[in-house]
Amino acid sequence: MEEHVGKIWHRFITNTATTGYPQAKVELSEVSKTVGILFRALGGEGGLRIESTSATANESRRNWLQKIAGINKQVELCWRDAEALHLPTYVDYFPTKTLNRDLYLWLAVLAAGKVDYNLNWFQSNQQLTQQTLHNFPGLQPRYQRLVEAVLKLRPDITHLPPEEAATEQAIQQALRQPGSVLELPPAKRPHQPVPLWLHPFPPISTSNFAVANYDEPENKQSSKNDVEDKQRKHGERTEMPDGKKGLLAFRLESLFTLVDYTKVDRCTDDEQDADAAKNALEDMDTVSVARDNKAAATSLKFDLDLPAPEFDDTPLGEGILLPEWDYKQQRLLPDYCCLQPMLAANAMPMELPEHLKYTAQRLRRQFEALIPQRVWYKGQPDGSEIDLDAYLLHVAESQSGNINSEPNFYCDFRGGDKDLACLLLADLSLSTDAWLNNKTRVIEVIRDSLFLFAESLNATGDQFAMYGFSSRYRNHIRFHTLKTFGQNYNAKVRGRINEIKPGYYTRMGAALRHASNLLTQQKTSQSLLLLLTDGKPNDLDQYEGRYGVEDTRMALHEARKQGLQPFCVTIDEKANDYLPYIFGTNSHVVIRNPVELPKKLPYLYAQLTS
Numbered sequence: 001m002e003e004h005v006g007k008i009w010h011r012f013i014t015n016t017a018t019t020g021y022p023q024a025k026v027e028l029s030e031v032s033k034t035v036g037i038l039f040r041a042l043g044g045e046g047g048l049r050i051e052s053t054s055a056t057a058n059e060s061r062r063n064w065l066q067k068i069a070g071i072n073k074q075v076e077l078c079w080r081d082a083e084a085l086h087l088p089t090y091v092d093y094f095p096t097k098t099l100n101r102d103l104y105l106w107l108a109v110l111a112a113g114k115v116d117y118n119l120n121w122f123q124s125n126q127q128l129t130q131q132t133l134h135n136f137p138g139l140q141p142r143y144q145r146l147v148e149a150v151l152k153l154r155p156d157i158t159h160l161p162p163e164e165a166a167t168e169q170a171i172q173q174a175l176r177q178p179g180s181v182l183e184l185p186p187a188k189r190p191h192q193p194v195p196l197w198l199h200p201f202p203p204i205s206t207s208n209f210a211v212a213n214y215d216e217p218e219n220k221q222s223s224k225n226d227v228e229d230k231q232r233k234h235g236e237r238t239e240m241p242d243g244k245k246g247l248l249a250f251r252l253e254s255l256f257t258l259v260d261y262t263k264v265d266r267c268t269d270d271e272q273d274a275d276a277a278k279n280a281l282e283d284m285d286t287v288s289v290a291r292d293n294k295a296a297a298t299s300l301k302f303d304l305d306l307p308a309p310e311f312d313d314t315p316l317g318e319g320i321l322l323p324e325w326d327y328k329q330q331r332l333l334p335d336y337c338c339l340q341p342m343l344a345a346n347a348m349p350m351e352l353p354e355h356l357k358y359t360a361q362r363l364r365r366q367f368e369a370l371i372p373q374r375v376w377y378k379g380q381p382d383g384s385e386i387d388l389d390a391y392l393l394h395v396a397e398s399q400s401g402n403i404n405s406e407p408n409f410y411c412d413f414r415g416g417d418k419d420l421a422c423l424l425l426a427d428l429s430l431s432t433d434a435w436l437n438n439k440t441r442v443i444e445v446i447r448d449s450l451f452l453f454a455e456s457l458n459a460t461g462d463q464f465a466m467y468g469f470s471s472r473y474r475n476h477i478r479f480h481t482l483k484t485f486g487q488n489y490n491a492k493v494r495g496r497i498n499e500i501k502p503g504y505y506t507r508m509g510a511a512l513r514h515a516s517n518l519l520t521q522q523k524t525s526q527s528l529l530l531l532l533t534d535g536k537p538n539d540l541d542q543y544e545g546r547y548g549v550e551d552t553r554m555a556l557h558e559a560r561k562q563g564l565q566p567f568c569v570t571i572d573e574k575a576n577d578y579l580p581y582i583f584g585t586n587s588h589v590v591i592r593n594p595v596e597l598p599k600k601l602p603y604l605y606a607q608l609t610s
Helices: 002-017 028-041 064-069 097-111 121-135 137-153 162-176 207-213 274-282 354-368 388-400 442-460 491-498 508-520 546-561 579-583 594-609
Strands: 049-052 084-087 234-238 286-290 320-326 331-343 375-380 410-414 420-427 463-471 477-483 526-533 565-570 588-590
Touching (some): 028 049, 028 097, 084 097, 097 121, 097 137, 137 162, 320 546, 354 442, 375 388, 420 442, 420 508, 442 463, 477 491, 508 526, 508 546, 546 565, 546 579, 565 594
Parallel strands (some): 049 084, 331 477, 420 463
Antiparallel strands (some): 320 331, 463 477
């Protein structure tokens, strides 16, 4: 009974103290595509992701109801860093959906401007606002509507202490007339957040540190008890507690405590339902992550260690040095990566798997119809046979004394061959070990796709090659040879395809550069570079995030300069967030149902080469 009454009281006091408008809430997921297009179209960097921000402490004045309810202790504001544009997870600041959506769009345009780092936060936001309204005067009415709505929700100056009143008056004046106030008067208590401006002190991202120092796979399969939360949390690395695991009779998060890290070991093997884990996560301002001090033999193992030479694939040569694009330095780093071509050591010749035979037979019949028919070309200056029609026409014109045609007396039987080469590059990273359903893994879908792709192209007689790749740091990029251009498709190739397995990570740029070099050696009028993947570029070092995206984009730019036609086929549901920037609008496709990939891949090839 006591717990039931407590829940009712909590809902009542929280709803009473809340200043937002839940009925008019707009989530970032609803406008992320529009925001991304607007941000990049108006000058924002194309490589930046659009993602939710992490809440930071709000130390401004709160009313007594908010203190009792324990709300408004955190605030989500917009900021931009080298990796992403961070926007609030949702906006319910205004009473209408239109204004809340306009706030998202305004923040995206404001963040696309050029920031003068010599100015402080107060001056910089005024300058950005002036710059935005000057460059895009059509935004003036929308900005005025937002300012009027914000000012209605700002604190009443007459009810504030003198110092805070002066600060609030300066902010309101700066909102009405950007650039009219040079300095922000100081006050003992922080002012209320300004939702129309960028964050004054954005959190420092620790993602690069985490990736560089911890060899933990990102693409491992999720368990059924994983907790998903749309709100980002500020994280920090800490040392693992060195004490014995103890029994806790209550949740420490339920106490009113200072936000200080305490070396308390929350046992990782205790069973906990998803709701309890999510509630604990919501109560934390900062999530502290530690690495276990246990010996490797007693820890959970992942298939990341390189196999022993006797069990590994056979290396071909000593490795190939390739450059990599560093977007921060805006230059290619020569001989920065080492790519190792490899060949499956234990691949046994085999027939096509039984479950694919019917589909392969149907595809072969359909693709045989795509073979260009040979036809007779008449009236040629040379050829294999005499063109009697052209000869008789020439004789008749000669006798009449009116010769108007050239003496082309030959005909030739031509056609039947397409001047085309295709290289299929398959992503064999660790994420392909994930399950799509209760029966099928990603790697199995990729394997079946390669089988049917090869069967289809073998029926047309087109030149094609197939490779797979994965990576572990820049010095070990594994490039698996499945079929080269000079090899015929046969039982040995099927054996190599059958032996593919999940590898490591996805250093996509180096693999694309080497594939481009192989494809340019085929002297054809059309060269198709087809990438099959299930995720974005990543590796254990700095290749995570924007660095990998920019390097892959540069590798594709180099491929196009060589006359190649790159195209990406992916099963990643979030690919539309980054593939348009990497490949371009019309150079990629997302397969919504991955199980259909084996059947759809050959048809995509037919459309690309028709």
